[in-house]
Amino acid sequence: MHKFPQARALARSLSTRSRGLATLHNAPPAGKSPTGIVMLNMGGPATVPETNDFLRNLFMDGDLIPLPFQSLIAPWIARRRTPQIEQQYADIGGGSPILRYTRLQGERMAALLDELHPATAPHKAYIAFRYAKPLTDETAAEMKRDGVKRAVAFTQYPQYSCSTTGSSLNELWRKGRSGALGEGVEWSVIDRWGTHPGFVEAIAQNIERALSKFDEATRSDVVLMFSAHSLPMSVVNRGDPYVLEVSASVAAVMDRLGHSNPYRLVWQSQVGPSAWMGMKTGEALKGLARLGRKKAILVPIAFTSDHIETLYELDLEYAKEARELGMQVERSDSLNDSPVFIRALADLAATHLKEYSAGAIGSTSLQMGLRCPGCTNATCAQQKTWFARGGR
Ligand SMILES: C=CC1=C(C)c2cc3[nH]c(cc4nc(cc5[nH]c(cc1n2)c(C)c5CCC(=O)O)C(CCC(=O)O)=C4C)c(C)c3C=C
Numbered sequence: 354m355h356k357f358p359q360a361r362a363l364a365r366s367l368s369t370r371s372r373g374l375a376t377l378h379n380a381p382p383a384g385k386s387p388t389g390i391v392m393l394n395m396g397g398p399a400t401v402p403e404t405n406d407f408l409r410n411l412f413m414d415g416d417l418i419p420l421p422f423q424s425l426i427a428p429w430i431a432r433r434r435t436p437q438i439e440q441q442y443a444d445i446g447g448g449s450p451i452l453r454y455t456r457l458q459g460e461r462m463a464a465l466l467d468e469l470h471p472a473t474a475p476h477k478a479y480i481a482f483r484y485a486k487p488l489t490d491e492t493a494a495e496m497k498r499d500g501v502k503r504a505v506a507f508t509q510y511p512q513y514s515c516s517t518t519g520s521s522l523n524e525l526w527r528k529g530r531s532g533a534l535g536e537g538v539e540w541s542v543i544d545r546w547g548t549h550p551g552f553v554e555a556i557a558q559n560i561e562r563a564l565s566k567f568d569e570a571t572r573s574d575v576v577l578m579f580s581a582h583s584l585p586m587s588v589v590n591r592g593d594p595y596v597l598e599v600s601a602s603v604a605a606v607m608d609r610l611g612h613s614n615p616y617r618l619v620w621q622s623q624v625g626p627s628a629w630m631g632m633k634t635g636e637a638l639k640g641l642a643r644l645g646r647k648k649a650i651l652v653p654i655a656f657t658s659d660h661i662e663t664l665y666e667l668d669l670e671y672a673k674e675a676r677e678l679g680m681q682v683e684r685s686d687s688l689n690d691s692p693v694f695i696r697a698l699a700d701l702a703a704t705h706l707k708e709y710s711a712g713a714i715g716s717t718s719l720q721m722g723l724r725c726p727g728c729t730n731a732t733c734a735q736q737k738t739w740f741a742r743g744g745r
Pocket residue numbers: 395396397398411417418434438449451510514516517582583584585588595624655656659660661662
């Protein structure tokens with residue numbers, strides 16, 4: 354069993370140093386309102402009948418899919434797509450597990466955080482999904498009721514894309530500036546963490562578990578196929594950082610594994626007729642079979658819990674097709690309830706809170722301050738300015 358000593362050491366030093374900080378920075382009194390750790394993600398339909406609402410919210414999001422006459426066209430596209438996607442959710446057990454896993458991750462992270470960084474305790478995890486319940490409005494009302502005055506927007510996408518984390522931050526900015534989140538809340542942002550040692554360790558351990566299913570004599574021939582949700586080339590070509598950041602995650606995981614196997618990064622879930630980032634995961638598997646490379650592991654690298662892309666696309670479609678081609682294909686587990694991963698979330702939040710309290714970092718990262726060179730979306734500019742001022 355591998356540990357991630359760097360993160361451990363950091364966490365230990367945080368818990369001791371933060372006690373010092375608490376005295377320096379006025380430890381807040383008992384009974385105070387919680388520090389809100391707001392977990393941002395897209396969400397998914399928890400039950401099959403919620404699929405249409407989820408798709409309508411998704412196609413209504415101009416930061417993800419800009420459409421002419423969006424409010425008219427989006428419900429129509431969503432309705433047309435609903436039966437097929439409903440069937441996929443039915444096939445994976447009747448809904449998306451993302452809410453269940455995010456709740457579990459959030460609760461365990463908040464408990465660890467109380468130990469790692471008592472100066473900002475108590476911590477409470479809130480969930481703000483972009484396209485499914487709990488939506489940002491509901492979360493905002495809950496935070497207001499709890500009297501939250503200090504909040505961290507913590508993206509649950511490891512790698513930054515303006516179509517994912519950017520869209521969630523734009524939504525949070527709209528609610529924040531309208532006062533829906535309460536007055537005088539001090540905000541900061543954890544915007545990306547795709548090379549955090551704990552995240553890398555959790556992915557590496559899951560790969561090692563999948564590798565152990567292969568015959569030991571030929572194990573080093575198994576091809577690791579890292580698979581991430583693709584992006585339209587229009588998004589890549591305006592300078593979106595996602596492709597670079599997913600690549601950095603893959604490089605970090607391969608370093609941690611000591612380059613024990615050959616690997617590729619491939620892209621899945623392309624939708625519609627426009628050009629998307631490739632090579633496509635399904636085609637890559639067929640290509641491996643053609644080249645006589647018959648053993649592979651599919652590794653989800655850009656999402657932290659199971660969803661239709663792992664449970665349906667990877668497990669039911671691609672892995673099945675590959676087996677028909679005579680391949681042995683396994684999938685490494687999603688992070689889901691991995692304790693190593695949950696500790697990494699707590700470490701990320703503790704480090705952020707500590708460095709922010711000490712004035713060592715601002716409310717957003719330097720990287721978040723830079724808009725895509727091709728960005729023409731005015732909301733991105735306003736959102737970045739608002740968060741850079743701590744949500745004021
Ligand atoms: C990091 C992950 C994701 C990126 C980047 C991303 C970009 C992106 N997606 C679409 C269009 C759709 N995505 C859909 C579903 C979906 N997307 C992600 C993740 C990322 N998307 C997930 C995890 C899911 C599925 C949720 C689940 O529970 O499984 C859909 C809906 C499904 C469908 O109709 O096929 C669409 C549409 C675009 C256009 C885009 C970048 C601009």
